[in-house]
Amino acid sequence: MKFLKALQPKIIKEQMNQIYKDIIIDSELLSLEEALGRIISSDVYSSVNIPDFNKSTVDGYALKSKDTNGASDNMPAFIDNIGEVLMGKEAVEVIEENQCVYVPTGGMVPLGADAVVMIEYIDKLDEITIAVNSTLHSGENIIYIGEDIRINDLVVTKGKELTPYDIGALSAIGVSKVSVYKKPQVVIFSTGDEIRKPEDTINIGEVRDINSYVIEGLVKKYGGEVLHKSIFNDDIDKLKNGVEKWIEKCDLLVISGGSSAGIKDVTVEVLDNFGEPGVFVHGVAVKPGKPTILSYARKTAMFGLPGHPGSSSIIFNIFGKELFNIILHKSEKIESFIEAELMYSLVGSPGKETYVMGKLVSEGEKYRFYPLIKKSSAISQISQSNGYVKIDGNTEGIEKGRKVKVFID
Amino acid sequence: MKFLKALQPKIIKEQMNQIYKDIIIDSELLSLEEALGRIISSDVYSSVNIPDFNKSTVDGYALKSKDTNGASDNMPAFIDNIGEVLMGKEAVEVIEENQCVYVPTGGMVPLGADAVVMIEYIDKLDEITIAVNSTLHSGENIIYIGEDIRINDLVVTKGKELTPYDIGALSAIGVSKVSVYKKPQVVIFSTGDEIRKPEDTINIGEVRDINSYVIEGLVKKYGGEVLHKSIFNDDIDKLKNGVEKWIEKCDLLVISGGSSAGIKDVTVEVLDNFGEPGVFVHGVAVKPGKPTILSYARKTAMFGLPGHPGSSSIIFNIFGKELFNIILHKSEKIESFIEAELMYSLVGSPGKETYVMGKLVSEGEKYRFYPLIKKSSAISQISQSNGYVKIDGNTEGIEKGRKVKVFID
Numbered sequence: 125m126k127f128l129k130a131l132q133p134k135i136i137k138e139q140m141n142q143i144y145k146d147i148i149i150d151s152e153l154l155s156l157e158e159a160l161g162r163i164i165s166s167d168v169y170s171s172v173n174i175p176d177f178n179k180s181t182v183d184g185y186a187l188k189s190k191d192t193n194g195a196s197d198n199m200p201a202f203i204d205n206i207g208e209v210l211m212g213k214e215a216v217e218v219i220e221e222n223q224c225v226y227v228p229t230g231g232m233v234p235l236g237a238d239a240v241v242m243i244e245y246i247d248k249l250d251e252i253t254i255a256v257n258s259t260l261h262s263g264e265n266i267i268y269i270g271e272d273i274r275i276n277d278l279v280v281t282k283g284k285e286l287t288p289y290d291i292g293a294l295s296a297i298g299v300s301k302v303s304v305y306k307k308p309q310v311v312i313f314s315t316g317d318e319i320r321k322p323e324d325t326i327n328i329g330e331v332r333d334i335n336s337y338v339i340e341g342l343v344k345k346y347g348g349e350v351l352h353k354s355i356f357n358d359d360i361d362k363l364k365n366g367v368e369k370w371i372e373k374c375d376l377l378v379i380s381g382g383s384s385a386g387i388k389d390v391t392v393e394v395l396d397n398f399g400e401p402g403v404f405v406h407g408v409a410v411k412p413g414k415p416t417i418l419s420y421a422r423k424t425a426m427f428g429l430p431g432h433p434g435s436s437s438i439i440f441n442i443f444g445k446e447l448f449n450i451i452l453h454k455s456e457k458i459e460s461f462i463e464a465e466l467m468y469s470l471v472g473s474p475g476k477e478t479y480v481m482g483k484l485v486s487e488g489e490k491y492r493f494y495p496l497i498k499k500s501s502a503i504s505q506i507s508q509s510n511g512y513v514k515i516d517g518n519t520e521g522i523e524k525g526r527k528v529k530v531f532i533d
Numbered sequence: 534m535k536f537l538k539a540l541q542p543k544i545i546k547e548q549m550n551q552i553y554k555d556i557i558i559d560s561e562l563l564s565l566e567e568a569l570g571r572i573i574s575s576d577v578y579s580s581v582n583i584p585d586f587n588k589s590t591v592d593g594y595a596l597k598s599k600d601t602n603g604a605s606d607n608m609p610a611f612i613d614n615i616g617e618v619l620m621g622k623e624a625v626e627v628i629e630e631n632q633c634v635y636v637p638t639g640g641m642v643p644l645g646a647d648a649v650v651m652i653e654y655i656d657k658l659d660e661i662t663i664a665v666n667s668t669l670h671s672g673e674n675i676i677y678i679g680e681d682i683r684i685n686d687l688v689v690t691k692g693k694e695l696t697p698y699d700i701g702a703l704s705a706i707g708v709s710k711v712s713v714y715k716k717p718q719v720v721i722f723s724t725g726d727e728i729r730k731p732e733d734t735i736n737i738g739e740v741r742d743i744n745s746y747v748i749e750g751l752v753k754k755y756g757g758e759v760l761h762k763s764i765f766n767d768d769i770d771k772l773k774n775g776v777e778k779w780i781e782k783c784d785l786l787v788i789s790g791g792s793s794a795g796i797k798d799v800t801v802e803v804l805d806n807f808g809e810p811g812v813f814v815h816g817v818a819v820k821p822g823k824p825t826i827l828s829y830a831r832k833t834a835m836f837g838l839p840g841h842p843g844s845s846s847i848i849f850n851i852f853g854k855e856l857f858n859i860i861l862h863k864s865e866k867i868e869s870f871i872e873a874e875l876m877y878s879l880v881g882s883p884g885k886e887t888y889v890m891g892k893l894v895s896e897g898e899k900y901r902f903y904p905l906i907k908k909s910s911a912i913s914q915i916s917q918s919n920g921y922v923k924i925d926g927n928t929e930g931i932e933k934g935r936k937v938k939v940f941i942d
Binding site for chain 2: 156157160161174175176177209210211212213214215229230231232267271272273277279280287288289290291292293294295296297298299300316317318319321322323326327328329330331332333334335337338339340341342344345350358431433437456458460461462463484486491498502503504505506507509510532
């Protein structure tokens, strides 16, 4: 059995990128409605121009801009209205000198015209003649062919999480189905002789499962799907059989609990039992969460997470999210944070990244962050938190009143 | 027909809260797995103590702390180990003076003990005796009954969006099913003689639907579900019949396009046709997005949105999100933003809130915001954006280089 020393998160993430890049997630073709929020698995280029005709941005009259040279309220230009363009129809007239046609917003600007005067800036003199009260420049109130999106423009980049706006852009260019990564499949084992399901009645000494529910929620948030979860006694053979049964069916297998140095610690032995490279991280320089195990075998990532809900969720926030970034080839990794006033001083831990969860409260335009400091086994702590701060290993801590970044992802 | 003046967003939100509070969204009972991300529809109090036994936070020996008074490396206290507590089992021994039992992390601390010494701080002298090398205080390494969550504690508040941590907490207190609001049902009509579906081939002058896809995505993000969407010509009678058919089946009906002052503007007439109070907002002091319509009749909210994708999505970001906050009674409304350096100067619009979308780019620990300024009909603008800044109506603009809040929700 390998016993490794606690590594810095930065080093661990480099190793994860190296090792977990071999995990292949297949793609599937989905409708635009289904693809929202999923990670697109190939670049999409436009096969059309948007717009694909010169389009008016206003309700008005399409004309030659030079016919309005010098026009003003006192000295209007008089132009003949020779027709109307209907929405959704091709403009048939060709505009000659001192002619115009009515074009609605979004309508096609006819050939010969190079500007559209808004109806607010004209007067109708009779059935035919309009008076234009301002000078237009060429191109005014027109979006030209391809001005928004040009043929062969890259519209959505591989690895992007599809937003409502991406879906709109794909629709605009006539793409109605899109290739996205399948949801990575995750199996979660909670270990411990004392663990029961939430619907079970419990005896003294037993507790209900927390971690597998928290991990499942985070998996879904990061874009994965829980294929199976179950509770195991601290029995090494049963656990090995469980991993053997599921390892080939999933992309990530999580064993929650059993990773501390207690007498029932069997996780590291189990996770190192399924081939090379096996366990490559055993201990991380993160507080809380030191007894974390990362392993890889048979194209499956395996995590051993600490049993305390606070530690387990912080670790999965860091390394679980990173795993999904890697295997889904996510291109954008903006971490949402809010700058807030720290309401209590926090103490760091030399050489370790310390994470402190707490409650972010808005006070008018400002935010305050109240750290919730309890024993790390407290579930009330994490359920009342809506963000966390990170204290670097090379600082002694952060003083009350200082501005801190509160991460809210 | 009522023509109203452009109102400030703050005033409009007050009116929305007053009017839309009458929309009733029913509840449904879901499993914890299904309830993730949904809005809980009643307060949940704990019927149990967590923990419901005094629990050790370490692997060690439970004993009376007073027996270790003055103990140190040089002067250990000698204690008799009389047994072991098994994980998940009730502790049967009662600790007397100078006695201890082994307890694993998470195990039950037996009666008579008031502290647990970590195995790291003892030496085993023989089969029975341990030497304790430090002085323990009462309560050390113990979480007491109810210390995390007490019977009758409020665990999750009505209106909260259930996070992975809430789901964990509900599991911990033995709640396996939870009452959440049903997803509000939304119907979206895109209007315009020129609008086609993404899979349609299009003729010159026609364009593919963008807005209903963007709105659908935002609806899902805010917790709703799109029951139906369809495309209408600018035909007032067909549109009235469409609304009549769907108004009683949905909680929000959106008409996209047709809300500007053009000759085909029929939306306001349609949305004012279904009873009191009907249209109560026609025109908002927001740029872009002025020609926005809000209406209410027959327990259904109705929105008329501008046809330009940029305007329509900004307006739905403001008022659509607010509607879901109201009808789902959401209790937490933290808006995620990132502080970034503004890369181009922006000009405001007196008396109006101006919204500018753009691209947030991380540069090491800092963020830069590049506004994307195009004509508001540009889909490339919104699909390339990942955030927006807001310019108040009482400022002239924001200078390049200033720090701005970039909203990323």
